[in-house]
Amino acid sequence: MKIAVLSGKGGTGKTTVAASIATSLEQCQYIDCDVEEPNGAIFLKPDIKESLPVKVPVPRVEELKCSGCGFCAQACQFNTLAVVKGKVLVFQEICHHCGACLIACPQGAITEMDREIGVVEYNEDGTFMQGKLNVGEPISVPIIRELKRRVKNDMPVIFDCPPGASCTVVHSIEGCDYCLLVTEPTPFGVHDLKIAEQLVRKVGIPFGVVLNKALQANGSVQEFCGRNDVEILMEIPFSQAIAAYYSQGLLPAEYNPEWKDRFRKLYEKAERGVQG
Numbered sequence: 580m581k582i583a584v585l586s587g588k589g590g591t592g593k594t595t596v597a598a599s600i601a602t603s604l605e606q607c608q609y610i611d612c613d614v615e616e617p618n619g620a621i622f623l624k625p626d627i628k629e630s631l632p633v634k635v636p637v638p639r640v641e642e643l644k645c646s647g648c649g650f651c652a653q654a655c656q657f658n659t660l661a662v663v664k665g666k667v668l669v670f671q672e673i674c675h676h677c678g679a680c681l682i683a684c685p686q687g688a689i690t691e692m693d694r695e696i697g698v699v700e701y702n703e704d705g706t707f708m709q710g711k712l713n714v715g716e717p718i719s720v721p722i723i724r725e726l727k728r729r730v731k732n733d734m735p736v737i738f739d740c741p742p743g744a745s746c747t748v749v750h751s752i753e754g755c756d757y758c759l760l761v762t763e764p765t766p767f768g769v770h771d772l773k774i775a776e777q778l779v780r781k782v783g784i785p786f787g788v789v790l791n792k793a794l795q796a797n798g799s800v801q802e803f804c805g806r807n808d809v810e811i812l813m814e815i816p817f818s819q820a821i822a823a824y825y826s827q828g829l830l831p832a833e834y835n836p837e838w839k840d841r842f843r844k845l846y847e848k849a850e851r852g853v854q855g
């Protein structure tokens with residue numbers, strides 16, 4: 580089974596939940612798709628053995644062949660190319676690698692060259708994988724694709740997704756059997772949970788909610804879930820002890836067997852959610 584752990588907003592405890600499930604299962608593959616800020620490794624402490632560059636093709640213009648006609652810039656839907664005084668300027672960072680400019684060029688003046696945007700890293704048996712996007716790079720989908728090419732099919736897979744509800748999240752949850760939406764009982768938490776809920780409903784993947792930093796006095800998430808027929812699978816209390824261990828890189832499931840059991844049961848509930 581493939582489970583995606585996502586949250587409408589950052590800082591809700593998404594990685595705590597994803598890494599805790601990974602720690603609680605006998606065997607699984609953990610994939611950190613939060614490529615702008617992967618931090619599952621802080622908790623799972625894998626022995627990284629491989630680091631492979633992720634490269635994307637971007638256009639290169641041969642000035643001697645170029646007539647300055649501007650057809651390439653007209654063909655590009657992403658404003659990656661501009662023709663100024665007969666010279667083609669290429670803004671490589673925002674290229675989406677569609678190849679339209681190559682087809683549009685009547686002079687055959689455009690070829691492609693590789694450009695590195697980040698890396699994928701993994702341990703010896705590939706049960707831990709993470710992507711890292713280079714600082715300043717705006718497009719992370721190719722790294723998510725590279726991670727997903729290495730998904731194992733003979734064990735449970737836990738995806739730690741990027742925060743938000745952008746195309747990187749859509750690519751991360753694609754092909755998953757179940758989504759866990761992690762949220763917190765704040766107005767922002769409820770607002771972003773609503774967006775994440777709409778996303779997973781649209782993609783058509785069964786899902787449930789994990790409420791982190793739960794306070795008895797605040798029932799906003801319970802209210803939202805009740806109104807929208809969404810099941811809350813687990814509540815993690817607002818706790819100074821959990822926060823103190825977290826700051827030392829320790830998960831609740833690591834120092835308390837009860838939590839290990841609770842996260843294993845969370846996985847089983849997700850499994851039943853897929854079957855049901």
Ligand code: SF4
Pocket residue numbers: 637638654655656657658659660673674675676677678679680681
């Ligand atoms: S490959 Fe596509 S996105 Fe990139 S510059 Fe060419 S037309 Fe634009």
Ligand code: SF4
Pocket residue numbers: 640644645646647648649650651652662667683684685686687688689
């Ligand atoms: S389409 Fe080809 S020839 Fe025309 S400006 Fe672009 S690169 Fe130059």
